[in-house]
Amino acid sequence: MKILLLEDDMILNEIIEEYLLENGNDVISTTNSQEALETIYDNHFDILLLDVNVPYFNGFSLLKKLRDEKIYIPTIFMTSKSQISDIKEGFDSGCDDYLKKPFELEELNIRIKNIKRFYSIEEEFIYINEEIKYDTKNSVIIKNKEDYQLSKMETKVFEYLLKNKNRVISIKELGLNIWTYEDIPIDTTIRTYIKNLRKIVGKESIENIKGVGYKLKTA
Incomplete structure (x- = not known):
């Protein structure tokens, strides 16, 4: 899968990117929402992994902009924002899944596979x-x-x-x-x-x- 990763914590960014690459994915990592937006415009992705509290505008706003522009790439939020109101805002903005930090990398992989199951054409x-x-x-x-x-x-x-x-x-x-x-x-x-x-x-x-x-x- 081709995955866009938005995470402004450089250490966590590198850890997640390395894990995704080891699992056979093609990954482009970004550290702010403006960079992520421009990268999405310039490439095709199978899934977006978005942090929320990032420089420029937050992940919720980024996804709302994409959905308003009729760009429907499957998306998982990865965030420490764990209040019910945050989760509601995440899903209202158009996400497919919401993963609370801290999380195990294997859980992230499970959620990615679940989204792939819903969005890919697997039948012959x-x-x-x-x-x-x-x-x-x-x-x-x-x-x-x-x-x-x-x-x-x-x-x-x-x-x-x-x-x-x-x-x-x-x-x-x-x-x-x-x-x-x-x-x-x-x-x-x-x-x-x-x-x-x-x-x-x-x-x-x-x-x-x-x-x-x-x-x-x-x-």
Whole structure:
């Protein structure tokens, strides 16, 4: 997994980073919220590990900003702020988990694996309906026993819709969560990828909610 770590305690930062690397993760560590924000804009991450009391603006504000911008990277707060009001603010800002300091590194690893279980596509085949299934290993949509090979970007768009099935996804959200901030293509390019996918699975499976976005409907 590619992980962004935000922790301003340098010793703890190094300890957590080393542990995550030893467990096979790709880690970029930061020590303040502004650096973390810029790094998130410039990279794709599978998960964010955020301290709360950090320089510039706190972790709660950082995550609220990301969620307001339709960036939905799974996030765990790691913080000494342990009051019920703090926990509520953390979840209200959009986090997926809240880990109180001090904690065991193995507990952090367990929580990361739990989030991965919810957000990753692990099944070999995912059924859209009785006639259509998706081969996750080979990026192939199988419709009535015919195979449709997806391009790299079609795969990313389709899998994002799949992870958020039955929810309306805007073009802006697709752009922010699939491409890096500087590489987001124009809206018509993203619409072209969706148009190609709709030709395969049918307009009834990827519904166009006019003026809002697209929804992948599964049985």
